[in-house]
Amino acid sequence: MTGALKLVHSSDDRDTLRWRAVEKRDRASDGKFWSCVRTTGVYCLPSCAGRPHRKNVFFVDTRVEAEAAGFRPCKRCRPDRFIQGSLDERINGIDWKRVGETLDNNGWAKLGRLLSDEECASLISGYKDQDKYRSTVVMRRHGFGEGEYRYFNDCAPDLVSALRVGLYEHLVPQANEWMRALGKEHSYPASHLGYRRQCMKAGQMRPTPLILKYGPGDYNRLHQDLYGEEVFPIQIAILLSAPGKDFEGGEFVMTEQSPRRQSRAMVAPLEKGDAIAFAVNERPIKGAKGIYRAKMRHGVSEVLRGARYCLGVIFHDAA
Numbered sequence: 001m002t003g004a005l006k007l008v009h010s011s012d013d014r015d016t017l018r019w020r021a022v023e024k025r026d027r028a029s030d031g032k033f034w035s036c037v038r039t040t041g042v043y044c045l046p047s048c049a050g051r052p053h054r055k056n057v058f059f060v061d062t063r064v065e066a067e068a069a070g071f072r073p074c075k076r077c078r079p080d081r082f083i084q085g086s087l088d089e090r091i092n093g094i095d096w097k098r099v100g101e102t103l104d105n106n107g108w109a110k111l112g113r114l115l116s117d118e119e120c121a122s123l124i125s126g127y128k129d130q131d132k133y134r135s136t137v138v139m140r141r142h143g144f145g146e147g148e149y150r151y152f153n154d155c156a157p158d159l160v161s162a163l164r165v166g167l168y169e170h171l172v173p174q175a176n177e178w179m180r181a182l183g184k185e186h187s188y189p190a191s192h193l194g195y196r197r198q199c200m201k202a203g204q205m206r207p208t209p210l211i212l213k214y215g216p217g218d219y220n221r222l223h224q225d226l227y228g229e230e231v232f233p234i235q236i237a238i239l240l241s242a243p244g245k246d247f248e249g250g251e252f253v254m255t256e257q258s259p260r261r262q263s264r265a266m267v268a269p270l271e272k273g274d275a276i277a278f279a280v281n282e283r284p285i286k287g288a289k290g291i292y293r294a295k296m297r298h299g300v301s302e303v304l305r306g307a308r309y310c311l312g313v314i315f316h317d318a319a
């Protein structure tokens, strides 16, 4: 009895402190909790300049809880753009259940913002440092489009390696699920290190993470990043430049080809530092008459102005 009373009190105290932080627009509290505003249906950072009434506000510990309760990110304080903690913490904070469902339904899913402005800037400035890369591809020479990209060598920045290892572990259950649904006898080990060994056995040893650089008039034709027999079915792209500011145009475009149907085109709206997961090649779709295969391709529409940089994280290595 007393225990229950105590519990009620402590959560009241905590909420009082949280409300005080909201009243002060306390930046130091950002990321520690989120306020959901019932009247507007949005959730906010404690530092938001909005002035909701206390009676309309309740608090949650994570963004996942706020979104699961049906709240949208506030357009003013942009809680969805807020990042903190180590890369692993950010990766673990992604709503992987929602990502999995969205990947199943659409073949792609936004992961939200993963990289800070500083991290984006450091990857962009590192592009000119040729020692970090194993090769540069001028797209026109291969008929891939216009623009160029560079594959990191095995001395890729820690950030890139950590993304590849950390994201892989969360995508593996889905990759294995897709293989089962497609009736393929292929499975992926739990760790990326284990998977690199599997790639090695297939003769695929060269790392595939890359940075793509597009200037005015550049684009990337629809394609699939296949580098041999061994294919991990989901890959990641992270936009490093700010649309509307650093560049115009340059939309991330995907198409899905299903049996006996015209292709479906999809455009993913991305902001700087945002990550997207998408199907590399085939994915299973549940239809009325069972499971069928859809083939995905992706590309980038013409950049009209400025420079657009993107980080690609592909989990299989290349032959």
Ligand SMILES: [Fe+2]
Pocket: 223, 224, 225, 298, 312
């Ligand atoms: Fe690609």
Ligand SMILES: [Zn+2]
Pocket: 043, 044, 045, 048, 049, 050, 074, 075, 076, 077, 078
């Ligand atoms: Zn807000």
